[in-house]
Amino acid sequence: MSSYAVAFVVGGLMCVLAQLVLDLTRLTAAHVMVLFVVLGAVAGGLGLYQPLVEFAGAGAMVPLPSFGNAVFQGIMEDVDTRGFIAVFTGGLTAAAWGITSAILFGWLVAALFNPKG
Amino acid sequence: MDGRGPVLAEGEAGADRRTARRTPQRAPRRLGKQTVIFSHPPAIVSAASVVGPMEGKGPLAEHFDVVTENVLMGEKSWERAEVRMMIEASELALKKAGLQHRQVDWILAGDLLNQITCTHMAARTLDIPALGQFSACATLAQGLAVAGMILDGGFGRWCLVGCCSHHDTAERQYRLPTEFASQRPPTAQWTVTGAGAFVVGAEGDGPVITHATLGRVVDMGLKDPYDMGSAMAPAAADTIWQHLADTHRRPEDYDLIVTGDLAHIGSAILVDLLKENGLDVGDRALDCGAMIYKQSGQDVHAGGSGCGCSATVVAGYIMNVLSRGNARRVLLVCTGSLHSVTTYQQGETIPCIAHAVVLEARRPGQEEDR
Amino acid sequence: MVQASREQARRYQAFVRQYHPPRPVLRNCVLAFLVGGTICAIGQGLLNLFMVQGLPLKEATGPALAVLVAMGALLTGLGVYDDIGRIGGMGAALPISGFANAITAPALEFKREGYVFGIGQRLFQIAGPVVVYGMVAAVAMATIRIVLGLTGTGGAP
Structure with a gap:
């Protein structure tokens, strides 16, 4: 049960942080989303994000900074085996599930539904 | 602010009559800097309004002619629905006036979409020669002013003036898709889904348009498209101030001073801007954007906006107020925020404009008193 | 045209600020916490579900996120996710279901412009x-x- 509680609290706090940025600056929601993906990649690069993933599970994997971190981790994993060239391959492999499912389901829903307004 | 003009220091109190045209046969039809006075005030012989479901749940619901059940109105797109509202409002206004399409000389109408497409698609169906109007949400007053000039100038007998806007078409053009999960700030305004149409005649029964004051573009350096009321208030103040200076009138000469869509925040700013310049509008000031929705419970933040806001509120509520004798003389000041997605994204400030027309109730057959 | 100088613009900005209602920051944060936390807890539930099926954590992550994405896309299609976003703010936008919403919302709304320039092009308007x-x-x-x-x-x- 505690894995749920940790995921709830860590994920929730990350959203609170994003909400504070939205409310206290002039940035729009789209800007905040971009900012947090970049922050995720930077935190990943500094070795800070992966420990959070291991501690909070979905609490750190579901929010968007996880995307930036995952791309970074994917690159570095590939670099270990393939060298510098992996900068061009590892990232999308790591993000494949998220991007492919978003395109697929996004396209499917757009094709099947009509906007409500 | 600096006290000499409502916005900047350029307002001229005295009428600059050098520009006024004087023809020996006619009385001057220009007053001061920016005002025209109609020697034979054209009459608004009928008006009609069509609104969406949300406006139909607002405080003014009883004044609207048609409340649609659905924002799509059975059409294949929201843009089509907007066109349909414009056509329905126009047809209804013509029917109330007892006119056929071919009797109308010009349609003077506008909307918010790029290249004012809804207006021209409606004009295609109505088959009336069209002169598209655009000054964003100030379009209604621009249309009425131009109609007044055409009719008083003798260039026509009947004009149809109309405006439409649609929440969903405007949001996705100007801001974000409506299905996107984002919070709107408390200063944001809600684009009205609705269309208003007016049949204006060179002669006829109904409230008359006695003056029109065409505004300057005023830009006080605000950039936030989610805070249009604050950006537009100085333009409204400028036009009201200039109108009163040009006509040598006081706010007390009007029963109501109705602004277009400053909404709650912008209209509070306007009242204080005018007060700083020695004009106390008191409880004469009304705002269409502040009136059309309930202040709480409709989740519209600061209030309504859009071409359709002033058009439907004037066609519905204000025309009723005039015809029932609750007000005799109304200064209608429509305000427009003249930004586009491109200018906003390039970091430009928002240019704003306000146009004003004076509406006066007339009993049938009564001549103007000047 | 009447254009304010930089100094006049600055003064006017300060002047109008007193008319702006304050953003309900505390309320927004509480709601963002609850909505965002709930979505992450659902994600944890999916993760646990796939791990019970025998997948290691690394393999379970992808499918769990994909289910959240599908839910986000579906709720957008049903016209529900924008309401969740109105309440939850970044709590709805920051989780990956919000990314799915950012992909689906413009595609859905620009559907009437066709499959290429509507859906195809607009999928990535925000995402x-x-x-x-x-x-x-x-x-x-x-x-x-x-x-x-x-x-x-x-x-x-």
């Missing part, structure tokens, strides 16, 4: 920048680490 900058930032960080000779994923040793 595009997210992917682009996520990728650019991650590649930049990776390059820096490689140049500094710090290989390895940078996670826990």
